[in-house]
Every structure is written in C-alpha cells, then in structure tokens.
Amino acid sequence: MSVKIFLSTVSDEFRAYRDALRTDLTRHNVEVKVQEDFKDLGGDTLDKLDVYIAHCDAVVHLVGDMTGSAPGELALRALRKKYPDLTDKLPPLCEALRSGNKTSSLYELTRAVNCRQASALCKSVDTGSIGEGEQIAADV
Numbered sequence: 520m521s522v523k524i525f526l527s528t529v530s531d532e533f534r535a536y537r538d539a540l541r542t543d544l545t546r547h548n549v550e551v552k553v554q555e556d557f558k559d560l561g562g563d564t565l566d567k568l569d570v571y572i573a574h575c576d577a578v579v580h581l582v583g584d585m586t587g588s589a590p591g592e593l594a595l596r597a598l599r600k601k602y603p604d605l606t607d608k609l610p611p612l613c614e615a616l617r618s619g620n621k622t623s624s625l626y627e628l629t630r631a632v633n634c635r636q637a638s639a640l641c642k643s644v645d646t647g648s649i650g651e652g653e654q655i656a657a658d659v
Contacts, residue, residue: 522549525572527627528581530555536581554587554623565594568627569601578627587622 524544528537530553541551557567572578590598599605 522577523571523575524549524551525568525575525578525627526551526553526581527578528553529583529585529587532583532585533581540579554627563594563597565590565598565623566601568623569598572627580627589622 526537526541528534530537537553541553544551552571554564554568557564557571
C-alpha cells in the first residue's frame with residue numbers, strides 16, 4: 520500500500536526546508552508531491568492540486584510570513600463551480616476570500632480540511648536568525 524503526502528509551502532520562504540522534508544519522507548511506498556510538480560503539466564494547476572489532495576493520506580502545511588501565488592480568476596471560478604458549497608462548509612475560507620486572500624496555499628489547506636485528511640500545520644517562529652526558527656506543529 521502506497522502513502523501519498525502533499526507538502527504545502529510558500530516556495531520563496533521554505534523551499535530548502537520543504538525539499539529536505541520531501542527527501543526525508545520519500546520512500547519506495549511513500550510519494551511526496553509539491554505544487555511545482557503540477558505546474559509543468561500545463562492547464563489548471565489549482566484543479567490538479569485539488570484532485571491530488573483529495574486522494575492524499577496527509578497534507579503538511581509550512582506557514583510563515585509570506586503569501587504564495589494566487590490562482591487565476593478562471594481557476595477560482597472553476598473551483599467554485601465544482602464545490603458551490605465550499606465556503607458554506609468552511610466559513611474561515613469565506614472570510615479569507617472576502618479579505619482578499621486568494622493564495623493557492625489557502626486552497627490547499629481548505630481542501631485538506633474539507634477532505635478530512637491527516638494534516639499538520641507548522642508555523643515558524645522568528646528567533647531573529649534565519650535557520651534557527653522553532654517549529655510548532657498542530658493537528659488541524
């Protein structure tokens with residue numbers, strides 16, 4: 520039996536940590552994917568992420584100070600059409616959308632919560648020096 524894990528991060532902030540974690544977690548029976556794995560395939564990246572995350576066993580979110588890229592308006596409309604009740608099921612998503620937060624990371628987290636996958640939300644704590652941040656993990 521194979522295990523699928525998705526690592527959700529802002530690449531500009533956590534690429535080195537994400538890549539190290541991916542290397543550590545990957546095994547012959549453990550597949551670990553990141554957003555960039557889907558961008559090269561062309562088309563609607565948000566939809567590809569949605570389909571992959573729906574079949575994941577776990578999603579790990581590394582949260583910091585930066586926001587990630589935002590999907591295009593066409594991709595957002597397609598997702599809303601696919602899940603018309605998504606913001607009703609997850610009120611924090613509706614609030615975030617109203618405040619202008621439309622990053623891919625937000626949708627990755629929302630999808631994981633909506634699918635009730637095992638999730639870990641890890642927030643970096645600034646200690647004043649890069650690389651010395653304490654990690655705090657919590658189940659979502």
